[in-house]
Amino acid sequence: MTEELIIAGFGGQGVLSMGKILAYSGIMQDQEVSWMPSYGPEMRGGTANVTVIISDDRISSPILTQFDTAVILNQQSMDKFEETVKPGGVLLYDPNGILKHPTRKDINIFKVEGAKIAAEMGNAKIFNMIVLGAYLKAKPIVKLENVIEGLKKSLPERYHKLIPLNEEAIKRGMNELVEIS
Amino acid sequence: MAEIKLMKGNEAVAEAAIRAGCDAYFGYPITPQSEVIEYLMMERPEDRTGMVVLQAESEIAAIHMVYGAAAAGKMAMTSSSSPGISLKEEGISYMAGSELPAVIVNVVRGGPGLGTIQPSQADYFQTTKGGGHGDYRLLVLAPASVQESADFVADAFRLAFKYRNPVMILSDGVIGQMMEKVIMPEQTPRLTDQEIIEKYGDWATTGKPDDKERNIITSLELDPYKQELHNIKLQAKYTQMQEEEVRYEMINCEDADYILVAYGSSARISQKAMDLARAKGIKVGIFRLITLFPFPSEQLNDLAGRVKGFLAVEMSAGQMIEDVKLAIEGKTKAVHFGRYGGVIHSPEEILEALEQKLIGG
């Protein structure tokens, strides 16, 4: 199994940390992982993206132009990454702020109202966990228990009290995944 | 049990330095390598091992702090990215001239000038052909993974002390910024002051005992004939490196018609290109350089007799390709491919170059 994924959105949406938790989850189940971010000034409020690869085998290139899955969280990223999903692949997006919805017919398109649900749950910071949950529903590549283990590894000790809230957000995201096409 | 971590290449360098028993790190922030000093400052290695970490006022000051600490027999290192390495070249030349061990990490970004903060491999010439003034070489290790970023630190120190010569770890923005699984080496204790005096007291400036001649660390010799002799001695070390330290990795070269020659992140991206090519029935192998100096000339020359051509893949306008061509002595074709200025080539672009520039060209 190899999953080649890009997560793209605004800086501050938790794009990089979502990728990191996913990578940790892969380690928890003895897989090879790589996490390659866009970096630099563009991250300061601009667009941020991270390529995550989880594989049973040694990972070759951490740099990719075609992805099994794209998780898209703003319009700029939609414009840039819709075309990069491999035929038959998955595109998951949050429609919040999206004006031009994806149009491809050769891929599986899902949405999750991450921003809306986060607002309902009263905590904007769990947005990325809702999206992560939705992603894992669409692509169950790592087990939930390993994601929780990944969270523990990824978060500093002082934030461990927030793990139950994150877990709730992931489960909520799983339940709120909507298949469009 | 071995400790598995998820880390950036830059963080792995920092953690590995602590675990290698490094005595001192002196650095200055620059993207994309600032995680090295940030990690060290966060980790408080002075509490863990007694290692000193200092943010210097400039890259120049940092390298000269390394020069001072290295002269005094300690394991000292610094890291930077391309424009900062240019500033450090003065001190690197001094250390090569006065035969001091030190480890320098370059997380390469695009140039020239201030360039870009995006990844690049355009410092190959600077790194392997001297960089600073004078006839000298650095031993250069090029990690292609986060694991190697960690493993090469202790290796670099061992080689630096073996040859009393600076060793450079040539990373790049991809290797430095990406996170991968890494198994950290066990902690090696730092040498005690007494052990340092016993091991290196014959050359290091640790204070002159009454019963012993003083130690002088200098690269100055005004008499050109003596300076020539000193240079001959340095060259002998580089020859020895060439004989003993060449490192490389060959992947699928046994049946290959075409070889992608690459190092660092380009070698990783080339592996994907190799998979794509083999899926199309093109027999491609990878020759990955691990040491850039010494260069695996003999090994490439051997391979040259058996294959139809080499594609030198590097994120530069064509630097390593010159050494590849020298190595293979015209036995077969060698062409360059690479995006540069901070652009990372994709596996598909490498495949296209292979088909058009090498196979079809």
Place this chain on the structure above:
Amino acid sequence: MDIKDIIKPENLVYTKTKNMTDKVLSYCPGCGHGTAHNITMEVLEDMGITHNTIGVAPVGCSVLAYEFMNIDMQQAAHGRAPAVATGIKRVWPEKYVFTYQGDGDLAAIGGNETLHACNRGENIVIIFVNNGIYGMTGGQMAPTTLQGMQTSTSPYGREIETMGSPLKMTELIAQLPGVHFVTRQAVHTPGAVRKAKKAIRKAFEIQKEKKGLAFVEIVSNCNSGWKMTPVESNIWMVDNMFPYFPMGDIKVDGKLVK
């Protein structure tokens, strides 16, 4: 009485410190460097810290200081001596570390290294020999060259409008909290030499007590660069250098005295 009767330990009134080698000094006759070297080395011997001291030589006339000072020494790149000394001191905090630098090295090309080593309060001694000129390279203008003074790169005299004012590096770094002791001395008369030696001793005592950076400027002559006889140069120094670079302590026990 034969000379052999005179050369006896009981008749000994003065001897060269063991911390100076027998190598003939490369300095011009009349230059103050030799005296400054000598008193620095005497201080180490007097304090019994020779075996625990590491010196850093600069680029400039005293580039070869390690040929004359019989201690462990390192030669630094131009201006970088305070950074080199920082590196040594940080990894050997119990050793005594000092730099010996000229005005071009310390105040021009090494201005930044000097400023920041001082600002960090590195526990080192800096000995700064200021003769207002680049001696080794043949008499070019230094940051401390006086207004109107002729050098090979200010042949019509230093012009403030285009070349700036002579830099009082010593007063400048005295402002920094990390600096514990700052003084300006000279070595042109026996009395001045005694005072300068006392100041250097004090500087090393401060390092012993780990109180911070100690900075000793020695205003000296450069008869070759100034194109004078040694005697003339010393008179010129007193008349011209001393009014701009006044003698005495500037900071004692971490407090400015003037």
